[in-house]
Amino acid sequence: MRRRGLRTGLAALTGAALLASCGLTSGSPLVDNVKPGSIGRGEPLKGAHLVITSKNFSENIILGEMIGLAFKAAGASVLDRTNITGSIGAREAVKSGQADAMYEYTGTAWITYLGHTEPIKDPQEQWQAVHDEDLKHGLTWLPPSTLDNTYSLAISQRNNAKYHLKTLSDVAALAKKDPKAVTLCVENEFASRQDGLPGMTKAYGMDIPSSRIQKMDAGIVYTQVNKSGSCLLGEVYTTDGRIKSMNLTVMEDDKGFFPNYNAAPSVYSKAIKKYPAIAGLLNPISAKLTTAVAQELNAKVDVDGQDPHDVAKDWLIKEGFIKEG
Template identity: 70%
Template sequence: MRWRTAAAAAFAGLLLSPVALAGCGLTSGSPMVDDVRPGSVGQGLPLKGAGLTVTSKNFSENIVLGQIMGLAFEAAGADVLDRTNIQGSIGAREAIRSGGADAMYEYTGTAWITYLGNDKPIADPRAQWRAVADADVRNGIVWLPPSSLDNTYALALNRANEKKYGTRTLSDVARLSRSDPGAVTLCVESEFAARDDGLPGMAKAYGMRVPASSVRKMDGGIVYTQVSGGSSCTFGEVFTTDGRIRAMNLVVMRDDKHFFPNYNAAPEINAKAMRKYPAIKDVLDPITAKLTNDVAQELNAKVDVDGEDPHRVAKDWLVREGFIREG
């Protein structure tokens, strides 16, 4: 996503050869050779004759999104080079900017804060996307309309503790921290515990009273298991599209004051490629519109929990939704 990686990115290595960067140029990749045809997208093969390179960062969700994009291009007639699974946000971003790759799914908050250098997010998701799209024109990048998939920070707890404390929002958690201080214990990653847009900022924005003794720092993957158990910590830092939320039956607290930035996934396209192949928009828009947090949790769980191949997960979803057909 932005500066984070998912614990199960290693699954991608089962599918994809490592992608290296030489200066600003990508030096490896493999052709997509799926037997796929148009479904509801790609009718008439509007990308026939196009050669397009797709990329992604190296965590499960973004890899799956990159595979979705590449398969959609294939079904629309393009020859697709798969250069997904680039380590870190900056490498994938530079590939799009420089033309080393043509397209990827990026996150609006990442672009606004990490790439474009702003320190205050925009609360309205559509306004955040619009600001990013307008600013990135100068970088030779086109942003297509965003999804409602918003991979941002949240607090979650297990069903037993949700029933016990009745919390639904971060404001509820703040009230609980003031009325029953011992009830609110937090499991978080060390980075989240220190960042102004993490625990310190959240506590200040909501008026939470969580002493240092009630904050337990640990690896992100362990947070989920500790919250699921419910004894070591009442609440834990999660990412809203993580498949383990559904797999472990956790309840996510709503950010009712919109403290955390919006990280909506949207297609980020090299401007030259967009001018050459304007049909990219018609191919991707219906797919992007179907991407929600629930969909992301489902697809991420198939990779991160069940150990499935990200390419297969992407293809199965596209076929099930009728966007493409196999054979």
Template identity: 70%
Template sequence: MTLVAAALFLPAALLGGCGLTSGSPLVDEVRPGSVGQGLPLKGAHLTVTSKNFSENIVLGQIMGLAFRAAGASVLDRTNIQGSIGAREAVRSGSADAMYEYTGTAWITYLGHDKPVKDPHEQWRAVAEADARNGLAWLPPAALDNTYALALNQENERRYGTRTLSDVAALAATDPGAVTLCVDGEFAARNDGLPGMAKAYGMTVPASRVQKMDSGIIYTQVSGGRSCTYGEVFTTDGRIKAMRLAVMEDDRHFFPNYNAAPEINAKALREHPAIREVLEPITARLTNEVARELNAEVDVEGKDPREVALGWLVREGFVRKG
């Protein structure tokens, strides 16, 4: 059974445990800027969701605040544990919208083994396939949050690795040098550790793979003792802050993970203005923007909603008060 098929059979009690039946009204006083003029979503009651890592939470807050500025009443159900729970919320109608990643949908939910190399074609293929699941995908951002392995500068000098092929070679010639820190999803996903290891012929014993929360991975890699290499996201602001070296995916294994609004198809039919509200915002989201916003949360300790609102105001999309 594919992951997307499994999601369709998640019991109601489990979904409730993921936070799909809770949430809080988004009450921020925001007004239209360059988006939301004329309050095209006035009278709409929309629920936004996200996964439980900083970037996706910020994107969920950006979406919710934009809907709010356009006149909608918004329920905030961001920060859901795991990828499947958030997607299922949108598919089932428990939530109306989120920012999802094209590679995640193509590999993890839709069950494909190989990514589509062209980013736009990857998005198009996902959008066409997911239309059958009651999901509509709006045009993607340039923001491409793909996976990578990274290590600290001391270990970079010690081992001299620059690419994932180098890491595979090191694991073969000096097995004791390679210890991986990954989160639970990456350890199991086809577009994560199992697929990467197969693509690169990388053999790392299970005893040398540590599973932990994704946020802890960065500090462990920075320290360089518990793990030589750690799973990171290429748009994470902690990479620069902690001066980590990212290994090049020289065989282009990882898919394109462009962020795009994933909307419940019924909600989009009822409120087509969702498209006009989100498209200019999505078009401004890049890897550079993501690294900046992620660093505000993960390095400076700011609240994701504060970060989202600050960016929307600076870009002129919305106004406060």
């Protein structure tokens, strides 16, 4: 997904390497024949050449495609460079001006990119702090959505019939009472980030040996927890549509360890200075994005197998933001 682990200096070096490895000289033009709906009237971006990007998980790709389609409806020619591996590569693309906009997460920026260790509990204050600090990095954050894609652990209802786990504190207590009972499936990035597994286990006093933690691709985590039973609990994202489709029980973060991860457009400051209409295009979209909406849209990709671009386009049309050309 998105989160922490690297301080700013190392992030810059790693990001540069990721940009090179991800082939940011490539990209596909958006060819959709779309026109303004409730946004983009008068085509305020006519003549603009803009580049969109995203990280490489379904939700962020969907959100990135929404930006591109909004720009396209407003008259811009748009190059699609979504689906960049890892959090840092996508951020560096916008920060360097190789891309103009993406949806980013407030908690990711505060902890991972800006190097803070303590999240700000109030979502709006968290966004404001990120907005203010990132201006000096050449990035402008537009107002956030209420979509909060944070972490937790989940268990299948079948397995939980035995353990009756409800909170992360319950998981910590079980690990202490029966060390052999708790096995975790997590993705590599979560396993190394301070706002991920290391910080969570410290905050909750979870003593889980490394031999009982399996690292794998995020999508496989859900399958392992739901079907094979190789892991009792798995790392999940709270906006993931597979939680509902697989009837997983998500642990409450009862100590409030995980930061707010509200999605908001992060825009190359020079681009929004040149095209201030960008804010008027994206703000209404963000205002409609909620955690429930994200779960629904993510399920269309991760459960039903639809294309993220089509999911984004269908939703924008349904909400009246854009129209078919």
